[in-house]
Amino acid sequence: MIEIKNIVKTFSGQEILKDISFMYKKGQTNLVIGQSGSGKTVLLKCLLGLYKPDQGSILFDGEDIVRMSNKNLKKLRKEVGMVFQGGALFDSMNIEQNVLFPLQMFSDMSKDEMLDRVNFCLKRVNLENVNHLFPSEISGGMKKRVAIARAIVLNPKYLFCDEPNSGLDPYTAILIDNLLQELTYEYEMTTVINTHDMNSVMEIGDRILFIKEGMMAWEGTNTEIFKADNQDLQDFVFSSELFKTIKENIRK
Amino acid sequence: MHKSDYLFIDSVNLHLFLEKFNAMGLIASFGKYLLFIADVFRKPERRSVMYRLVVKEISEFGLKSVLFVIFVSLFVGAVVTLQTTSNMEGSWMPRYLIGYATRDAIILEFSPTIISLLLAGKIGSNIASSLGTMRVTEQIDALEVMGVNPVTYLVRPKIFALIFFNPLLIILSMFVGVIGGLLAGILSAECTATEFITGIQYAFIPFKAVYALIKTVLFAFIIASVSSFYGFFTEGGALEVGQSSTKAVVYSSVVIIVSNYLLTQLLLG
Numbered sequence: 446m447i448e449i450k451n452i453v454k455t456f457s458g459q460e461i462l463k464d465i466s467f468m469y470k471k472g473q474t475n476l477v478i479g480q481s482g483s484g485k486t487v488l489l490k491c492l493l494g495l496y497k498p499d500q501g502s503i504l505f506d507g508e509d510i511v512r513m514s515n516k517n518l519k520k521l522r523k524e525v526g527m528v529f530q531g532g533a534l535f536d537s538m539n540i541e542q543n544v545l546f547p548l549q550m551f552s553d554m555s556k557d558e559m560l561d562r563v564n565f566c567l568k569r570v571n572l573e574n575v576n577h578l579f580p581s582e583i584s585g586g587m588k589k590r591v592a593i594a595r596a597i598v599l600n601p602k603y604l605f606c607d608e609p610n611s612g613l614d615p616y617t618a619i620l621i622d623n624l625l626q627e628l629t630y631e632y633e634m635t636t637v638i639n640t641h642d643m644n645s646v647m648e649i650g651d652r653i654l655f656i657k658e659g660m661m662a663w664e665g666t667n668t669e670i671f672k673a674d675n676q677d678l679q680d681f682v683f684s685s686e687l688f689k690t691i692k693e694n695i696r697k
Numbered sequence: 698m699h700k701s702d703y704l705f706i707d708s709v710n711l712h713l714f715l716e717k718f719n720a721m722g723l724i725a726s727f728g729k730y731l732l733f734i735a736d737v738f739r740k741p742e743r744r745s746v747m748y749r750l751v752v753k754e755i756s757e758f759g760l761k762s763v764l765f766v767i768f769v770s771l772f773v774g775a776v777v778t779l780q781t782t783s784n785m786e787g788s789w790m791p792r793y794l795i796g797y798a799t800r801d802a803i804i805l806e807f808s809p810t811i812i813s814l815l816l817a818g819k820i821g822s823n824i825a826s827s828l829g830t831m832r833v834t835e836q837i838d839a840l841e842v843m844g845v846n847p848v849t850y851l852v853r854p855k856i857f858a859l860i861f862f863n864p865l866l867i868i869l870s871m872f873v874g875v876i877g878g879l880l881a882g883i884l885s886a887e888c889t890a891t892e893f894i895t896g897i898q899y900a901f902i903p904f905k906a907v908y909a910l911i912k913t914v915l916f917a918f919i920i921a922s923v924s925s926f927y928g929f930f931t932e933g934g935a936l937e938v939g940q941s942s943t944k945a946v947v948y949s950s951v952v953i954i955v956s957n958y959l960l961t962q963l964l965l966g
Contacts (some may be wrong), residue, residue, distance in 0.1 A: 469748040475804075493842050495838065495842070496840065515909045520844070523842030523843075523844050524840060525842060525844075527839065527842045527843075529835045529838065529839060531834055532836060533834060533836050533838065533839040534832075534836075535836055535839075536830070536831075536834075536836070538877070546836060547843055548742055548844075549743070549746060550742050550746065550843070550844075550845055551742075551843075551844070605842075
């Protein structure tokens with residue numbers, strides 16, 4: 446479980462995050478939604494310890510990472526998996542080496558055990574016989590799946606994803622969403638996903654935090670979103686005709 | 698004019714100078730560079746991984762530069778000999794001095810400094826653009842999130858590899874340059890092989906070679922660290938990666954030239 450309390454972050458005098466408090470629950474997919482520039486990525490970078498908030502605390506199972514020493518933060522990071530928007534796979538390594546990398550750096554496994562684990566993770570994300578291909582040789586959806594395999598290879602307690610299905614076709618996007626949800630339930634991880642994608646919100650939003658202009662504007666679940674009376678949320682989620690129709694049908 | 702007026706003018710000029718050249722920015726960048734270098738020497742996560750990376754970088758930057766260094770050194774060595782010959786045209790000086798002058802020019806300046814400047818272009822731009830690309834595609838962030846110190850992991854092997862391999866490249870360049878000179882001397886019939894070789898051996902001071910190798914190690918450090926610095930702190934996209942690459946080459950060349958002067962003053966002055 447991750448709890449953020451009264452997070453404030455400013456850049457060049459401009460307040461990007463304004464007093465945000467929220468609880469990301471364990472074993473659930475916690476989605477953060479909001480328009481571009483609303484502060485989602487800054488919040489995610491604060492959670493990852495890449496930015497230090499000006500005020501407030503971020504508790505990973507009770508341990509405040511804002512006041513944590515670098516040494517302890519480094520230790521905690523071994524329990525964190527991250528899926529970046531573009532995958533952030535290492536170009537100079539093939540798929541197997543990319544997934545193997547965290548194990549080589551932090552585990553005491555033998556080489557065979559490491560390779561078994563890599564193959565298990567690649568299989569878990571439905572990728573086989575791609576071990577010796579390079580990131581430039583695979584599709585966007587495959588890159589995302591490799592990034593997920595790399596993120597889970599050390600059995601993390603916390604999984605963060607920054608727009609995991611952006612730039613993917615609808616079918617692959619749903620596959621990635623479902624995969625993330627399955628993995629979250631299977632490994633009891635605390636999963637935090639930044640997204641714009643309303644399909645993801647409806648499909649896998651166990652808990653949703655809606656941010657508007659750096660402030661927490663709404664929180665709830667994917668079923669509660671239809672009944673929410675927050676106008677900003679309604680404007681954001683049901684901006685497309687398709688979702689408006691779905692909403693109307695549900696109300697009827 | 699009173700002495701204090703001079704001081705006033707100096708301080709005004711200094712202020713204008715600082716403003717014009719954005720000196721505070723330069724000082725801040727230098728401070729950032731020092732902190733970056735301090736990070737390079739932190740303990741690596743895995744020593745075995747580090748050794749492997751150093752070997753990989755030696756292959757990437759060192760071995761792939763061998764042919765380039767041989768080609769340039771051979772021709773420049775030949776040109777140095779032809780120019781020396783041209784300057785000695787009609788003089789009473791013995792012909793073996795062609796070999797002597799070529800040797801000194803190559804060992805003291807051409808191989809350590811000019812080859813290092815060329816390598817700053819070849820290797821420096823490669824380092825800056827590869828690190829810049831890693832930065833803008835979030836690969837460096839990925840390392841950090843995993844708990845791997847990106848400076849130690851990415852920059853340290855490059856610095857170690859260049860410090861190890863650059864002196865070897867420069868020694869190779871010295872040999873090839875002198876051979877180029879010898880061939881040019883023989884082919885132009887300006888001196889015989891015996892005269893040229895006598896010149897190479899004439900009044901040889903071993904410290905000059907040591908001085909050249911000291912320069913080489915320093916220049917290797919400058920190329921790797923300055924280029925890594927500009928690549929590592931790239932912000933933006935593809936355009937900025939190109940700009941970082943250009944800055945890396947320009948600043949490493951400038952620092953090499955200035956430190957060449959300072960080191961020469963210190964060791965030979």
